[in-house]
Amino acid sequence: MVERLQMVLAGEAVTLLADRALYWPARQRLIVADLHLGKGAVMRRAGIAVPSGGTRSDLARLTTLLEATRADSLWVLGDFLHAARSEGSDAAWQQFRQAHSQLAMAVVPGNHDRALDADAADVELIPDGTCDGPFNFRHAPGEPDGASGYTLCGHLHPVFKLPAMRAHPLFWIGDRCTVLPAFSLFTGGLRVDRRQVLGSVLCNGRDLLKLD
Secondary structure (H helix, E strand, O other): EEEEEEEEEEEEEEEEEEOEEEEEEEHEEEEEEEOOOHHHHHHHHOOOOOOOOOHHHHHHHHHHHHHOOOOOEEEEOOOEEOOOHHOOOOOOOHHHHHHOOEEEEOOOOOOOOOOOOOHHOOEEEEEEEEEEOOOOEEOOOOOOOOOOOOOEEEOOEEEOOOOOOOOOEEEEEEOOOEEOOOOOOOOOEEEEEHHHHHOOOOEEOOOEEEOO
């Protein structure tokens, strides 16, 4: 197993990273899906006892990936937020944003992003179905009217379980679409059937395993 895996999608070289991200060298762009910033705070406000620190931990992982890839830009494929903003998650994001002030950041809005203030977060909102090169960037699988290209998206949080192993996040790779795993560690997952994972890639934060 390896920490990063070079692949070709839609004729473009990309790098899958074990910590749930995809790097597109031609654009020097790091791509993640489903950050769900502030999820712990939302659950604690609802009376559910969950530990704090999840947002800062996820942003620290993102910093490590940005440094490792030397990316010029970061795109988030939806669910930047989990729901309502919180003081803690806002402060953690602002600290992260200031540390990466030269980085271009864009967000495809997801179904959890109704409270996202792009100006306050200092990110660019780009439409669902934005096309660049051969790729069509969306939050969820599917093609909007008139769109073409190979889809990169998130939303489903795909996971797969091998025998004698717990379920791990999955880069769910198909002929027309790749669904990225949820970047946030504090998420559930959609278990993908073994008949649908040929050519897909498992990740556990440290290693990648291609399912041939």
